[in-house]
Amino acid sequence: MRISCDYDLCESNAVCVGMAPDVFELDDDDNLLILQDDVDEARREEMRQVVASCPRSALSIVDE
Numbered sequence: 001m002r003i004s005c006d007y008d009l010c011e012s013n014a015v016c017v018g019m020a021p022d023v024f025e026l027d028d029d030d031n032l033l034i035l036q037d038d039v040d041e042a043r044r045e046e047m048r049q050v051v052a053s054c055p056r057s058a059l060s061i062v063d064e
């Protein structure tokens with residue numbers, strides 16, 4: 001599964017970074033980086049919780 005971010009919505013508050021720092025990171029300019037192109041299926045529930053916790057609803061899970 002892939003995680004997608006709508007950068008028009010993201011306000012770089014780092015909630016996702018705090019929940020899964022190996023998947024999300026803020027760069028020096030406070031731009032969100034998604035570090036993994038393909039997040040392990042075993043982490044789907046965890047990723048669902050991260051997506052649901054984003055205060056801007058900027059994140060989504062993409063199945064391809």
Ligand code: SF4
Binds near residue numbers: 009012013
């Ligand atoms: S939790 Fe949402 S708004 Fe905050 S940095 Fe992550 S994607 Fe952006």
